[in-house]
Amino acid sequence: MASPEERRRIVLNAIVEDYVATREPVGSKAVVERHGLTVSPATIRNDMAQLEEAGLIVQPYTSAGRIPTDAGYRVFVDSLADIKPLSLGERRAIERMLQGAVDLDDVLDRAVRLLAQITQQVAVVQYPSLRRTALRHVELIALSKRMILIVMITDAGRVEQRTFETDSSVSDADLEAIRGAVNEHLTGLQLDGLGKVSDRLLDDSPDRLREVTRKITQLVRQTLLNEVEERVVVAGTGNLSRYNVEFHHSIAPILDVLEEQVVLMKLLASQGEGLHVRIGHEIDAKELSETSVISSGYGNSSDQTIANLGIIGPTRMDYRGAISSVHAIANYLSEILRLN
Structure with a gap:
C-alpha cells in the first residue's frame, strides 16, 4: 500500500493527466474511478486539501473539482523519470520527412512544421549559430x-x-x-x-x-x-487559436512575442545541456505567463550544442508527449548534421 506522501503524488499526477485530457476540473470520485485507487473518495479529498494547501492544485470555483497550478505542473514534470519513446510509425514519419530535405533551410523548415504538427503547439527552431x-x-x-x-x-x-x-x-x-x-x-x-x-x-x-x-x-x-544571421523559424501559430479558451487574457501579446526574433532565441536558450521545461511564471516574459516552453539543444556532435528548438503552448498541455517530440526532433536534427 502506498504511503500518504506517495498517494498524494499519484493524486496530483492523476489530476494533471485528467485535466490535460478533459479540460474539466477533476473531482475525488473521478480520481478513484479512473485510476483504480483502492481508497475512498473521502481520503482523496483529504489528499486534495493538502495538495491545495501546498499550492499545487486549486479549486477554480465553488463545488468544482481541482486543477493544477504552475507549481503543480512543475512537480508533475519533474516526476517524469523517463522520456516516452515515440511509436514506430511516428519515428518512421519523422525520418521520411527530414531525410528527404535537400539543404539546411529545407531541413529546418521541415523540422519546425513537423514539430508543430506532432505537438499541436507553436514550434520554433533556431538556425545553427555561425x-x-x-x-x-x-x-x-x-x-x-x-x-x-x-x-x-x-x-x-x-x-x-x-x-x-x-x-x-x-x-x-x-x-x-x-x-x-x-x-x-x-x-x-x-x-x-x-x-x-x-x-x-x-x-x-x-x-x-x-x-x-x-x-x-x-x-x-x-x-x-x-x-x-542569428534567427529562428516558427510554425503552428494557428494552433494558438485552438487554445484560445485556455488563456484568461487575449492571445494577441503572445502573437506579438512570436514576431520578436531576439525574444524567441532567449526563450530557447538552454540552461545547460539537455532538455528544459519552463512553466508559466518561470518564463522571463510576462506576455507568456500562461504558457509553457519546452526546449532542447541540437548539435553536430554528441557534446556540442549549436542551436536550440522547442515549442510554446498553454500550461495545460500533454507534457509527456510534447517532451518526447521535442527530444526526438532534436536528436534527428543532430543526426542529420553529423551525417552531412
Missing part, C-alpha cells in the same frame, strides 16, 4: 578578373556567400593557390580559433597574394561574427 560552428570548406569563384565570390560552408550545413573586388586582377592559378591555402589553414576552425591561424596564413602567403588573402580571411571572420 559562432558555434566550424568551417568545413571555403570555395573561391572568379566572377570576373577582379570580382571574387567567397562561398563558406560550415559543418552544420550552412552556406554563406560574400563577394569582393580586388585591387588588381587575380589569375586562375593564383586563385587556386589561395583556395588551397585557406582551406588548409582554416578548415575545422571555429571563430575563436581563426585569429592566430589567419595571421600565420598571411605570413606564409607570397607577397603578391597577401592582400587578397587578407581580404578573404577578413570576410570569413566578419561573416562568423555577424549577429544578423
Whole structure:
C-alpha cells in the first residue's frame, strides 16, 4: 500500500493527466474511478486539501473539482523519470520527412512544421549559430578578373556567400593557390580559433597574394561574427487559436512575442545541456505567463550544442508527449548534421 506522501503524488499526477485530457476540473470520485485507487473518495479529498494547501492544485470555483497550478505542473514534470519513446510509425514519419530535405533551410523548415504538427503547439527552431560552428570548406569563384565570390560552408550545413573586388586582377592559378591555402589553414576552425591561424596564413602567403588573402580571411571572420544571421523559424501559430479558451487574457501579446526574433532565441536558450521545461511564471516574459516552453539543444556532435528548438503552448498541455517530440526532433536534427 502506498504511503500518504506517495498517494498524494499519484493524486496530483492523476489530476494533471485528467485535466490535460478533459479540460474539466477533476473531482475525488473521478480520481478513484479512473485510476483504480483502492481508497475512498473521502481520503482523496483529504489528499486534495493538502495538495491545495501546498499550492499545487486549486479549486477554480465553488463545488468544482481541482486543477493544477504552475507549481503543480512543475512537480508533475519533474516526476517524469523517463522520456516516452515515440511509436514506430511516428519515428518512421519523422525520418521520411527530414531525410528527404535537400539543404539546411529545407531541413529546418521541415523540422519546425513537423514539430508543430506532432505537438499541436507553436514550434520554433533556431538556425545553427555561425559562432558555434566550424568551417568545413571555403570555395573561391572568379566572377570576373577582379570580382571574387567567397562561398563558406560550415559543418552544420550552412552556406554563406560574400563577394569582393580586388585591387588588381587575380589569375586562375593564383586563385587556386589561395583556395588551397585557406582551406588548409582554416578548415575545422571555429571563430575563436581563426585569429592566430589567419595571421600565420598571411605570413606564409607570397607577397603578391597577401592582400587578397587578407581580404578573404577578413570576410570569413566578419561573416562568423555577424549577429544578423542569428534567427529562428516558427510554425503552428494557428494552433494558438485552438487554445484560445485556455488563456484568461487575449492571445494577441503572445502573437506579438512570436514576431520578436531576439525574444524567441532567449526563450530557447538552454540552461545547460539537455532538455528544459519552463512553466508559466518561470518564463522571463510576462506576455507568456500562461504558457509553457519546452526546449532542447541540437548539435553536430554528441557534446556540442549549436542551436536550440522547442515549442510554446498553454500550461495545460500533454507534457509527456510534447517532451518526447521535442527530444526526438532534436536528436534527428543532430543526426542529420553529423551525417552531412
